[in-house]
Amino acid sequence: MIRSTVLAVALLCGANTASAVDDYTVELYEIYCTACHGVGLSGAPLAFSDEWQDRLDKGMDVLISHTINGIGNMPAMGTCGECNEDDLRDLIQYMAKEQ
Ligand code: HEC
16 A cells, blocks of 8 residues: 555656656666666767767667667667667667766
């Protein structure tokens, strides 16, 4: 009972926060993207830093297609075989936001 009340409050708060990121996106990031983007491995733009600005200038559609097909040292899908385009869009927006 207490647990579900806490959950409900957390959900309500989340809905009111414009920058809220859903747990699923964070989970995918931690499973698939952080290995490289969490540390800037092999030239990967560092998550939550301003290194994403140049990338974002290419446009979201280009970034998604580069992620799907792979680019430079990044393998296709950024290794996330279960991700769909919407997931990738959420992940890119999540990583590209400075925190
Ligand atoms: C094996 C390491 C690795 C993993 C895992 C990885 N990336 Fe990358 N990523 C890179 C590298 C390296 C680059 C830079 C490629 C370049 O510009 O040459 C990159 C670049 C990108 C870019 C910019 C593409 C562009 O056109 O500039 C996006 C978007 C991206 N990654 C998304 C993701 C997402 C989403 C995930 C998780 C699903 C992910 N990456 C997982 C290594 C990785």
